[in-house]
Amino acid sequence: MSSLAEITAVLGDAVEESFEKGPEGNVDTWVRVKTSAWREVAETLREKLGYDYFCFLSAIDWMPSPYGRGEEDPTAEREPIDPTIRQGYAGGSTRMQVFARLVNHRTHHGLTLKADVPDDAMTIDSWVGVFAGANWHERETHEMFGINFAGHPDLRNMYLPTDFEGHPLRKDFPLLARIVKPWPGIVDVEPLPGGGDDEGGAE
């Protein structure tokens, strides 16, 4: 099994940070690579270490959602949402990260690759030349997160209409269904007219 050590040795200084967890024999590996090396890493892993199965590619918006779950009592004081961005395993420094999973189909070892996407350029290299299957995944990521993939032949929308504005999976894109309708979970029990005030009278 290609251990994390082997991977870092082959990838060299393209690796920014890595993480490993899981019990013996079922280790899952996370590797964050340099944005500029995103494409080369895929090629190297495929050619040298046999990670030839393309599982998926997507992105994460690490910004906490300013809208919450839409299940707050408007009469109660709203807890302020902590806007600090905390990245997950293998760290990172940008709001957006792309991540993808490759598997070595002989050893069945899987590997999650991550890379930062610069906040200003929002662009990263495309994997289409390495894994043909990345085509649709990158199109999906493009329309959902607004990340551009340099070298992708055809970044059309997959799901949304062509003139759709916004990128739905970004955290600052509101889920309107949870905003236009009032939450029915707001406590709507009229108090006793006389003014009995002991809470928890319900049995």
Add this chain to the structure above:
Amino acid sequence: MTMLGDRQQLAYIASQAADARVNVELETEGMTLNIGPQHPATHGTLRIIARLDGEQVLWAEPSCGYMHRGYEKLTEVRTFPQVTALINRIDWLGSFANEVPFILAAEQLMGIEAPPRAQWIRTILFELSRIANVSLFLGDLGVQLGAITPVFFAFRDREYVLNLIEGATGGRFHPNFDRIGGLKDDLPAGWIDETRAVMRKMRKFCDEIEGLLFGNEIFEARTRGIGVIPRDVALQYGLSGANLRGSGVDWDLRRDQKLPMAWDKIDWKVWTHPDGDSYARCWIRLQEVRESTFIVEKLLDSLPSGPVMAKVPRIIKVPEGEAWVATENPLGEMGYYVVSKGELGPFRVKIRSASFNNISIVPWLLKGVYVPDIITILASLYFILGDIDR
């Protein structure tokens, strides 16, 4: 087998000819055919735009999104138990199987494991949903190829399996039976005997389908050598399930992955086929239904006793972390990448559904085939629209 080599060659020549014709100057005007979104062969609302020269496809591309429901966004506003109710609607024919990887991912993050009896029952229900799902595929395959009878057999016999699922979980299509830490409830009395009887019926169904379709010379003529996917292409596109095993890759997540499920506790066989054509894919699915009935019976034999629910807090908060769990669902590899921030609901869930990858190969595969082969190839790749669009 030698016959097949010839056919593969013919298919290759045809695709080359299609390519060449585009480049020839004296090109006749082709026809653009819109197959779908409302079309009998598209299992819902997939649309395929095909450029035809006569009956030959020069270029084809699926256009999905007619059923996009934005599950990845919806999971972000739901709590973990609510997500379970949502995600079994992704692949609506094998819905129980959709819940399992998500629950396993959440359990992995919380560091708990379901008790053995729950693992066994989960695996049994997982295989039952595979049988329900793939048996319908086998019937539907007949319809796509013009035989109308198999689909009625499939609906007839799938009903028994759905009754079983409903008897145990309460939901025919959307069980919502998995809980973080185990199952909602134990099996009702008499369920095991009923299941054994149904498994025998399903094997008879497989024999009938084999007689009606797989042995049929017309069926072979329609599927053999059609839509050949070589092994390395299959890996590149991330095909999974029977589509990958049909291309000769011996990989089954049920066997090749350590999960707290009961597959590794019994003996069973992973079926592969070297040809990579439509026939191989369909044939593997037929064998897998049969194999699943044996798996269910063996698991019922060794069902341990005990509780079905581990100790979990009443209000579930999943600790911060990331987890990826994939299982071998009826359609192929279905995985959830769950990111939790220690709150009631997940921070981000990436749903890796099998059909999305399986269908992304279609533009590559459809070059140079004939119009009827579009239908054969789509049917043999077997997608569920909810599983593509999520």
Add this chain to the structure above:
Amino acid sequence: MLGLIASIPYWAQSLLRVLGGIVAVLLPAGTIVYVFLFKMMSFMQSRLGPMEAGPFGSLQLFAEVGKWLQKEDLYPERADRFIFKIAPLIVLSSTFLLVAVVPFGPDAWFTNFEAGVFYALAVSSVSVLGILIAGWASANKYSLLGGLRAAGQLIAYELPMVLAVIGVVIQAGTMNLQQIVVAQNAGSIFGWDGLGNPYILTQFVGFVIFMIAVQAELTQTPFDMPIAESELVSGYMTEYSGFRFLIFFIGEFATAGVFALIASILFLGGWGVPFAWFGWTSIDSIDNWMNVVGPLIMFTKMMLLVFIIMWVRFSYPRFREDQLQRFAWKVLIPLSLVNIMATSVLKVAF
């Protein structure tokens, strides 16, 4: 009986013939739809079929017809309206023309053509025209593909059908359908006349080829690519609804019935029973009651043949267009040519 008909005025004779023709087309069609499409198909699929309209759903067909007749007469915007409307009628008229030469009894016939076989084969291909223009006039790509497929297929299968019939014609020595019936029932196999000489025994290869060609001519599975509902939605019928679709529908099953009638005449001895049973020697010595029993015998034989057609239809998947052409030109036509050669050699030898 013949005297009775001759005694009524000419216009009444014509009226009787037209009415008889309508009955001879619609009655088998309705029976086929109910018995085979509604009931046999359902039983083969572990279900009961229509059960609500009438006892055991026997009035379902009338309910369906009523429904179709009520529907609006729709046509696509860009359609060639006149041709679009007339196409189903052409298809159905070919069926009516076909039934004109079918003899139902020693005297129960509409016309007694000398070249009946030739006429039947010629008229049966008129329906191709209707299908082709239906596909073209619909202004729909699926319809167009379906229509073109139908044209290619029906022409390809016309040939083996003709060649298969030639064997029968050689053996009977006549092209008159009535004479072919008589020849079979009056004949004998090596001197034994207990069964007559139904040509299904001596012309078995021809019978199989004929039935395959009929299956293709009727565009029934496994040769239903012109309709191919999983590929072409409904082929040339995609844009039709209401009573025009009904006409296509009736045409499909009526033609199945009429082709089965012709097949039963050519290969199963038609309306007749072996003449030796009753000591008849020729067509003139047949008792008059055969004019009543004959049609019933024909009907039974027709149902038997339609059963086979439908049984195959409900069991098989569909060929691809190119495979179908290959099958016709590379298998059926050479085979039927060999059959003709063998028949003629044997004819000369015996």
Add this chain to the structure above:
Amino acid sequence: MAKIPGLLKGLGVTLGTMVETVTKGANTVQYPHEKETPPIRARGVIALHEGNCTSCMLCARSCPDWCIYIEGHKELAPPRRAGGKPRQVNKLDRFDIDYALCMYCGICVEVCPFDALFWSPEYEYSEPRIADLLHDKAKLGEWMETVPEAPDLEAGAEKKGKK
């Protein structure tokens, strides 16, 4: 090779099924005339035991579709023991479930701490107008009589209390 051609085998399968249907009957059920009984656990419709409900809002809050609407008011109830103080209870004014939105997940039935919600296997409550699918508390209460006893469990199951 001495094997039956697939074409004949296919014909045999359909013919066999036809004989089976004719002799043993079809697998279908003539629905409006005869009805299948759904399993005991079937999630058909939610029944409300109004007396148990304390309008605690747990079900409404845990509903993923936001399809439960509850309103209530507080009231004084006679004391449990003689001589005790009158208790304050929540009285239910409105309890609606919008079945047009409900996705039958059963989370509300599970979270209810006072056993006021139950699953009934009844399924015949379709309506021509979508607005009529909003069942109020009277209608939800009517379903109570169709709620079955929970089934026995399979051998080997650990006996638990209720639910």
